Amino acid sequence: MPWELNSDRPIYIQLVEQIALMIFSGVYPLGSKLPSVRDMAKEAAVNPNTMQKALVKLEEDGLIITHRTSGRSITEDAHMLEVAKNRLAQEQISEFLGKMQKLGFDPKEILRVIQNMVKEMKK
Amino acid sequence: MSAILECRKLTKSFGSKTAISEVDLKVERGQIVGLLGPNGSGKSTLIKMVNQLLTPTSGNVFIGDKKPGIETKKIVSYLPEKNYLNDWMRVHEIIELFSDFYDNFQPKKAYDMLKKLNINAHDKLKTMSKGTKEKVQLILVMSREAELYLLDEPIGGVDPAARDYILETILGNYRENATIVISTHLISDIEKLLDYVVFIHQGQIVLTSSVDAIRDEKGKSIDALFREVFKC
Amino acid sequence: MLRKLFKYEFKATGRVFLPLFASLLAFAFISRILSVFDFQQTFPVFISHTIYIIIMAGMFVMTLTVMIQRFNKNLLSDEGYLMFTLPTNPWQHIVSKLLVSMLWITASVIAAVFTILIITYKAGAISETIRGLSLLISRLSEYWSVSASFTIFEVIIAIFSTLTSGILLIYASIAVGHLFSKHKILASFGAFIILNTLAHVLVNLISLVIKVVPLANIHISSYNFANNLPAIQMALAFGIIIAGLKSAAYFAITNFILSKRLNLE
Known part of the structure; x- marks a missing residue:
């Protein structure tokens, strides 16, 4: 998966988001080991310090576990994953809702637009 | 631990022209710092004073609490903006020179990197293109396990592919x-690497900040901020 | 560190001098062989001799050129960026360059003498020369109370100390030139003249004060040469001391500039 990083937001936040996405989408399955900070930083072409910061944040969020001896791995706790996933989803939706409100949609209209689009997609 | 680099009221004049004026600067360990400023803002002058290649007009430089000298040269690895290698030596002879003088030089690292670039260690520097010489120089500098790396315009005037290789x-x-x-004026290319930036303009430090603070507080890229600060 | 600097200085200069010595030797041999074959001094011999002389002249010009170039280019131009970021002291650069320069000058003189011997060699000449020399030394020793070998030793020291002060004068002149932001070469020439004049004046003053330089009174002729020995020895000693003082001063100037006033632009 290619890394896409913009320069106008803190890089580590973007890394957190993208690694979380990789975990949810199964690029890094539950319980699997993560590559070293160095390797991950090199792959993303970022400063190892930044990658380190991102991984610490993911650990605080409970998605990553640090083992004292053998580096880092993805949590095995599926529930924890679910929680994090929901939180991210909620963040996305509230951002979306905010934008829609600015466009002048009220909640009912928003729901209708969504329903219509979902129907379109099913076809 | 002490700051790896500190300047106190550092000033350098060339005749009546002041290149660096009363610079106070502290760089902490364990980060990648961008020394950013337009051409002629004093970036090279500052770095050369840290390397004792220029003598300050007044003020002081400290590297890990020590004034520049033998002890600091052991832990500083410097990439100048120009080619400092003589052209009669072969690459492997220069590697031997570096391993002879610098205890922290890792010849194996250097040979590995040369191999990746398909540079023959038995070639003379005379026969190499400017771009290849620059890469050899970077390889030498980065093959040292130094405490402080001072890279003066490492990506100035090279093509995008070479730039990627260098970074x-x-x-x-x-x-x-x-x-x-x-040090560089090409900010967008390196800003993803940086932890910390120092903006320098007409010999004076105009801004020092962590990169995340700039992005968080101002919602701007370093490049955008640079353009704003140095607007003509 | 000094040993390592010496090694690289030797390498950097050896690639100029070793081929020169080799070609000098080669043409000395060629001249010799040619002159054996045709006894009359004919054209090939003339050509070979001419080339030999040109190489010899070139060799001595190169000792001076390389001495200046190695100091100016290796330390005070772009290459200085590397040399002065090596973990060494400036004095170690000066000493390594000085020693290597002296080495090549000495080697050039030896090469010149050796090749001249090759060209002019006649059977028994070498043993004849050695016999003559040892005779001379023993005769001189008989004349003088002190041993002649001491005087010869003194002469050698005098030659090397004068050579040292000469080289260091050139280094100091280049270093002074470096202090100027423009016209560095012109400034170096100026510094050379001024330093040299200053040294002359000071030496004259010193000798006036202590009045131990009877050099002017020594007329070296076969008659009273032996009688003047103490005076000669005194003069030599004085010369050595003066050269030592001059060397120390030039060295101090150069070292001060390289360590406290360096400005590589």
Whole structure:
């Protein structure tokens, strides 16, 4: 998966988001080991310090576990994953809702637009 | 631990022209720092004073609490903006020279990197293109396990492919406890690497900040902020 | 560190001098062989001799050129960026360059003498020369109370100390030139003249004060040469001391500039 990083937001936040996405989408399955900070930083072409910061944040969020001896791995706790996933989803939706409100949609209209689009997609 | 680099009221004049004026600067260990400023803002002058190649007019430089001298030269790895290698030596002879003088030089690292670039260690520098010479120089500098790397315009005047190679080499050899100072005016190319920036303009420091603070508080890229600060 | 600097200085200069010595030797041999074959001094011999002389002249010009170039280019131009970021002291650069320069000058003189011997060699000449020399030394020793070998030793020291002060004068002149932001070469020439004049004046003053330089009174002729020995020895000693003082001063100037006033632009 290619890394896409913009320069106008803190890089580590973007890394957190993208690694979380990789975990949810199964690029890094539950319980699997993560590559070293160095390797991950090199792959993303970022400063190892930044990658380190991102991984610490993911650990605080409970998605990553640090083992004292053998580096880092993805949590095995599926529930924890679910929680994090929901939180991210909620963040996305509230951002979306905010934008829609600015466009002048009220909640009912928003729901209708969504329903219509979902129907379109099913076809 | 003490700051890896500190300047106190550092000033350098050439005749009546002041290149660096009363600079106070502290660089902490374990980060990649961008020394950013337009051409002629005093970036090279500052770095050369840290390397004792220029004598300050007044003020002081400290590297890990020590004034520049033998002890600091052991822990500082410097990439000048010009080619400092003589052209009669072969690459392997220069590697021998570096391993002879610098205890922290890793010849194996250098040979590995040369091999990746298909540079023959038995070639003379005379026969190499300017771009290849620059890469050899970078390889030599990054093959040292130094505490402070001072890279003066490492990506100035090279093509995008070479630029990627150079940045990859810098990152690939970076150790977390070391400090890298990169001077450049090409900010968008390196800003993803940086932890900390120092803006320098007409010989004076105009801004020092962590990169995340700039992005968080101002919602701007370093490049955008640079354009704003140095607007003509 | 000094040993390592010496090694690289030797390498950097050896690639100029070793081929020169080799070609000098080669043409000395060629001249010799040619002159054996045709006894009359004919054209090939003339050509070979001419080339030999040109190489010899070139060799001595190169000792001076390389001495200046190695100091100016290796330390005070772009290459200085590397040399002065090596973990060494400036004095170690000066000493390594000085020693290597002296080495090549000495080697050039030896090469010149050796090749002249090759060209002019006649059977028994070498043993004849050695016999003559040892005779001379023993005769001189008989004349003088002190041993002649001491005087010869003194002469050698005098030659090397004068050579040292000469080289260091050139280094100091280049270093002074470096202090100027423009016209560095012109400034170096100026510094050379001024330093040299200053040294002359000071030496004259010193000798006036202590009045131990009877050099002017020594007329070296076969008659009273032996009688003047103490005076000669005194003069030599004085010369050595003066050269030592001059060397120390030039060295101090150069070292001060390289360590406290360096400005590589």
